[in-house]
Amino acid sequence: MSHTYEVRSHTERLRNRVFSIVTDEVVMPGGEVVTRDYMVHVGAVGVVALDADGRVALVRQYRPAVRTVLWELPAGLVDVAGEPLAAAAARELAEEADLVAARWDLLAELHPSPGASNEKIRLFLAREIATVPEAERHERTHEEAELELHWIDLDEAVGMALAGEITNAAAACGVLAAARARDRGWSTLRPASAAT
Structure with missing residues (x-):
């Protein structure tokens, strides 16, 4: 591709703690200037x-945007200033699944909806799992108050993704990537601290 897609203007329409909605005026091939609306997202991490x-470890969580309960990975926002992504993943694993891990690797990265958002999710593989002691567990609220943790055989989870039972993009990608990495003797994994 040789066209540069120059952004002539950038206007913020809405902002909250998780994302903003913006409108860009972009020069298309041939010179036409068009407007494009999209979401600028803080980013996220997920844990296989x-x-x-x-x-x-998969959780069941209600998602208002799709008005249903989905199969998901323990996951969350990159919303703590200066927090390394692997530390954010460990925090989310503890908060959403009451689990800790002694071994961390980088599994995959994805843009779950690039036609509408710049959101990027970094997926980590966590192994050597233990539970968080009862007295140290995070108190979950709102949709997270009813999170249900389920342990599912990885190959069964792959089948669920391919059958359309797991529709969350990060969860589907995560279980498929983990199965592929396992089948290759974990040789495709990158260090958890790898640059983005």
């Missing part, structure tokens, strides 16, 4: 936590 029996 595998136990010693090859099961993946």
Whole structure:
């Protein structure tokens, strides 16, 4: 591609703690200037936590935008200033699944909806899993108050993704990437601290 897609103007329409909605005027091939609306997102992390029996930790969470409960990975926003992404993933694993891990690797990165958002999710593989002691557990509220943790065989989770039972993009990508990495003897993994 040789066209540069020059942005002539950038206007913020709405802002909250998670995202803003913006309108850009962009020069298209041929010179026409068009407007494009999209969401600027703080970013997210997700965790494929595998136990010693090859099961993946999946949560069931209600999502208002789709008005249903979805199968998801423990995941959350990159919304703590200066927090390394691997630390954000560990925080989310503890908060959403009451789990900690001794081994962390980078599994995958994805833009779940690039036609409408710049959101990027970094997926980590967590192994050597233990539970958070009861007295140290995070108090979940709102939709997270009813999170249900389920341990599902990784191959079964792959089947769920391919059958359309897991529709959350990060969860589907995460279980597929973990199965592929496992089948390649974990040789495709990158260090958890790898640059984006």
